[in-house]
Amino acid sequence: MNAHRPPLQSLLPRALIVAMLAVGVGSVARDAIAQRPRGEQLSDLAVFNRVVVLVKEQYVEPARIEPREMLRAALKAVEKSVPEVLVEDVGDDAVKVFIGSAAGTEVRTFPTRDVTSLWEMSFRLASIFRFLETRFGADVDRREVEYAAVNGMLGKLDPHSTLLEPRFSQEMKMSTKGEFGGLGIVISIRDGGLTVISPIEGTPADAVGIKAQDKIVKIGEESTVNMGLDEAVERLRGKPGTPVTIWVMRKGWEESRRFDIVRAVIKVDAVSTERTGDFAYVKIKQFAGHVAEDVAAGIDKAARGKAPLRGVILDLRNNPGGLLEQAIEVSNLFLKDGVLVVTQEGQGVGSRREVKANPANQRVDLPVVVLVNGGSASASEIVAGALKNRGRGFIVGDQTFGKGSVQQLYDFPDTSALKLTIGQYLTPGDESIQSVGITPDLQLQPVLAADRENLNLLPDENTREEDLDRHLNDARTKTNKPAFELAYLAETVDTDEAERRAANAKFVDDFEIRLARRLLEQAPAGTDFRRTPLGRDGLRAIAATVVAQMRDEEEQRIALALGKIGVDWARAPSGSPSAGPIVVSVVDNKPALAGGTLSLTLEAKNNGSTPAFRVRGNTESTLGYLADREFLYGRLGPGEAKRFTVDVKIPRDLQGRRDVIRVALADDARSLGTVDVPVTIIGLDRPRFAYSLVVDDGNGKDTSGNGDGLLQVGERVALVVGVKNTGKGAAAEPTALLKNLGGAEVFIDVGRQRLDALAPGATGLARFSFKVTASPDQPAPGKVQLRLQVFDGVMGDYLAEKLTLPIKAPSPSTARSRAVVEASAAIPVLAAAEPQARVLGRLDAGARVESVGEANGFVRLDLGGGNLYGYVAGSAVGPARGKASTTAQGIPQGFSMVYGRDPPTIRFVDAAGAALGEVVTTDAATLELVAQIADDGAVADAYVFVGDQKVHYQRLASAGPTAATLRHSLALKPGVNVVTVVAREDDEFAQREVLTVYSTRGDPFADKKVVRH
Structure with missing residues (x-):
């Protein structure tokens, strides 16, 4: 929840709007900081110090401010963002900071015992940054390092205080404001192209005829080939009234067409309304800047039907929140008096503020059913809590997220923004929902039982506020229980259909909406709800009857569906005795190959003398797709044993691992304990890629140049990339991408190439095309900057490198002549007609090759049927x-x-130098990691992560060839430890290898960090 503090003399609800512009923060020292221009040096801490001032003066819970731990967290974040940096704690007294550079690895120790205030933290960080910044390479973005430090520090406070980098800051403001300057199109990247998903009706794009599935191939003078989505959005948005030119390709067109469009204010529809029967259905997607107005207008429009409205269904499912002001105004539409929300900012006197309803703003007297789920957070919870606690609305669904804190935005000169937790809010009755959420009056449990592959009977453990690290707590929370619970047989919706529904504003009449309508239908027709209101108590009385009827209906439907897959889901008869002991054993848990199916079979046996009913098990796991898997046995007669098999499809790209699944067992009357099931996944051999490249600037079907293999202004060239799979595993979907990292001097026509599958040792060619241009009013460009990526879409393995290609002065065209030449000896083939060009390949002595011309004393050879050319010295x-x-x-x-x-x-090798398998099992608390790193050139450095924690950095060779050994003692946690070693030639060109270490020491579930969806 976001808020903006007004002048102190103002106590109006408008005080709670999100800050959209830079705000004063109330002290001479702070104003001085705000006025200081951003320094050139990282150690100036231009952003960091602004954040420190605001934390000191505005943070909701000062007791959480621990400067020493915040300093350590800031340094750990820097360590993750800069490969050359490693930070080690020296007890509680100091940190040891390592920095690698071409000169080697330097280390310095900085004391931390004396860091007892926020300012001491800043001074110490400035000292550390002075040590680092003079040793950083040119590729390290100083601003990104400072942002990382800020967010590392804030992460020690709570999960919602964060620094928004400029691009995220602007996006957040646009989403909460509910409008922006743009064209009015929804875009995405499809098949590598910038694609229009849909134009928004009534917008400039709609007016000029832009259609769904159009491909935007150029924005202004820039090609969109491999342009990132955020980059495209940045170029398309702008000040209303300003023009933008796009070039569009449409199915059936032979060439792209130009569209000149004037940007306008685009309003984001956060509210959709529909009349369903005699009821208004209102869906609020988020609380943006005009939601209350849109809700009122939508209900008014729905009321224009032939029959009067008899109720409102307010759908807040998956609404993440937004503006506090709008949540208050929406609540006020339904409540004419009393408290709507209480905000508590900090710990000081006068920090409590009650916001009361304005009778003049109350518009709706109709009964209200509010739909919520675990994705309903913040502003959604304010509305649901106000309507519930004031007895106005009946809440249906699932426990909400539980975010009861208020954040304020502070803008900074570099256009970043601090989102800082400045308070908590309380629902009417001074009840906090922080980490607890709003408990529905009617708790729903959807059941999927179409088949054993789509089985979900038991509640899943969804991530909520209480699961987030460093979440706030409040003694004013109350644990409530729903008045009613109802399990129902849910519709099975595949992933594609779910995505279509999420993207489409079209009304879908689902179970929850039908249930809400059924509740509201019980109110007598013709009731004047202004005189005879029907609130939460009245709807709860109606629900007692409706839910009893529906429970019987849904239980029969669920039992019938489960019966079709062989599960007897009968309830225990009333008064039946408790069953005896149930013994569960593992029957089958054979290892599974990645890409295959893991089959787990457990047997449950009733060793008692009376039947057991609804016997089941539910899994916990550190892997998401192994969690919440259900073993359903149903009714077990005395002495009866049943087996149940759960099949799990394993992704092809999963690294080999040993793991354990914990199955929690129960019947309809009691918990039956747990059973641990060992699991082994055998990883597939993985591909890896090597490449070579050459510029084809001859005169061909997609090229026009002088044919010397060198870039010159005005040429349209093909960049031909030879790709080889040097790994042990196949690349089923190899793809090569070329992206422009420079400006308009490069216009990419073809920047994505899908290659045929590459078996180990196999090769392929990717042929990109682009044009080199020069702006008439700018100096001639001296180089082209590109990024090449090669990846396998199945396994995820990839190669990436920045390319800098020089642009040469114009030179004469290659003299064209076709002949067959023969190599007089074994000779190198170069990528261009100059002696210093890179080696493209080799010709054996006596090899006969077709030549197509001469340039600069070199002969141009056709090496691939017109798709690949190289150069050899004419004398050779x-x-x-x-x-x-x-x-x-x-x-x-x-x-x-x-x-x-x-x-x-x-x-990876053991102490004796023998190669390790992909999984190592040990009962030790530590493992001595030994990794041998080799390359025919220089390898700058290597570093090690265990999970998401960086544990080692090592500077390697400044000149090749490289043959180095990395050693480090790893501390192991119980269960799975994923060890990643990265060896880098430069800031991008690197190789990653993963070793999974399974420690049998201790309980892997002891810290409760199982995956929750």
Whole structure:
């Protein structure tokens, strides 16, 4: 929940609106900081110190401010964002900071015992940053480092205080404001292209005829090929009234067409309304800047039907919140007097503020059913809590998220913004929902039972506020129980349909809506609700009858569905004796191959003399897709044993691992304890990629240049990338991407290439195309900056590297002449017609190749049927004594390509040097990690993560070849430890290898960090 503090003399509800502009923060020192221009040095802490001032003066719970721990957290965040940095604690007294550079690894120890205030924390961090910043490489973004430090520090306070980087800050403001300057289109990346999902009716894009599925190929003069979605949004949005030109390709068109569009204010529809029978259905997606107005208008519109409205269904499901002011105004639509919400900011006198309803703003007297679930948070909970606690509305659904804190936005000069928790809110009656949420009057439990593959009978453990690290607590919370509970047979919706429903504003009449309508239908027709109100108590009396009827209906439907898959889900007869002991044993848990199916079979046996009913088990796991799996046995007669098998599809990209699943067992009367099931996943061999590249600037179907293999302004070239799978596993869906990292000097026409599947050792060619241009009013560009990525869409393995290609001065075109030449000896083939060009491949002595021209004393060779060209010194070849000899793919006999960019290899070994398997099992508390790193060139450094914690950094070789050994003693937690070693040649070109270590020491579930969805 976001809020903005007004001038102290104002006590109006408007005081609680989110700050959209920079705000004063109330002290001479703070104003001085705000006026100071951002320094050039990281150690100036320009943003960090502003945040410290605000935390000191505004944070809701000063007792949580622990400067020493906040300093450590800031440094740990820097450590994660900068590979060359490692931070180690030296007890409670100091931190040891390591920084790697070309000169080697330097280390310095900084005391922390004396860090007892926020200012001492800032001074110490400034000292540490002065040590680091002079040793950072040119690739380290100083601003990003400071942002990381700020967020690391704030993470020690609570999960909602955070620094929003500029792009996220602007997005948040637009989403809460509910409008922005733009074209009025919903866009996404589909098949690598910037695609219009839908134009918004009545917007500029709609007016000029933009249609769904249109591909935007150019914005202004920039190609959108491999342009990120956030980059495209940044270019399309802007000040209303300003023009933007886009080029669009549509199915059936032979070429793209130009659209000149003037931006306008685009209003985001956060509210949708529908008349369903005699009831108004109102869906609030989030509490943006005009929601209350839209809710009132929507109900008014629904009331224009032939029959009068008899009630309102207010749908707040999956509404994450938004503006506190709008939550208050929506509540006021239904409540004419009394307290709507109480805010408690900090601990000081006068920090409590009651916001009361304005009778003039009350608009709706109709009965209200409010739909909520675990995704209803913050502002949604204010509305639901106000209507529930004031007896106005009947709440249906699931326990809400439990976010009862208030955040305020503070803008900074660099356009970042601090979102800081400044208070908590209380629902009427001074009841806090922090970490607890709003308990519905009617708790719903959807049941899926279409088949054993789509089985979900028991409640899933969804992530809520209480599961977040460092969540706030409040003694004013109350644990309530729902008045009614109802399990119902839910519709099975596949993933595609769920996505369509989420993206489409079209009304879907689901079970919850039908239930709400059924409750409201019981109110007598023709009732004047202004004179005879029907509130929460009245609806609760109606629900007693309706729920009893529906419980019988739904239990029969669920039992019938489960019966079809062989489960007797009968309830125990009233008064029946308790069953005897139930013994559960593991029948089958054979290892499963990644990409295959893990089958787990457990047997439950009733060793008692009376039947047991509704016997079941539910899984807990550290892996999401192994959690909340259900074993359903149903009724077990005396001495009866039943088996139940759960099949889990294992992703192909999962690393090999040993793990354990804990199954919690119960019947309809009691808990039956737990059973642990060992699980083994065998990982697939993985691909890895090496590449070579050459510029094709000849005159071909997609190229026009002088043919020397060098970039010049005005050329349209193909960047040909040879890709080789040097790994042990296949790449089923290899894809290569080329992205422009510069400006308008490069216009990419083709930037995405899907290659055929690559078996180990197999090769393929990706052919990108782009044009090199120069702006008439700008100096001629001297280089082209690109990023090349090669990845496998199935396994996820990838290679990435920044490319800097020089732009040369114009030179004469290659003299064209076709002939067959023969290599007089084994010779290198270069990627361009200059001696310092990279080696593309090699020709054996006597190899006969077709030549297509000469440039700068080099002969241009056709090496791939017109798809690949290379250059050899003219003196190294002569006329051939026969025809050119090629393979079926058009590659010359005797030519071998050199894949010169091959990332380092990483090999895990034991103390004796023997290779380890992908999973190591140990009962020790530590493991001595040994990784051998090799490369034919220099490997700058390597570092180690265990889970998400960086534990080791090591500077390696400044010159190649590299043969290094990395050693580090790892502290292990019980259960699975995922160890990742990264070896880098530079800031992007790197190799990652993963080793899974399973520790049998201790209980892996002791810290309760099981996965919750």
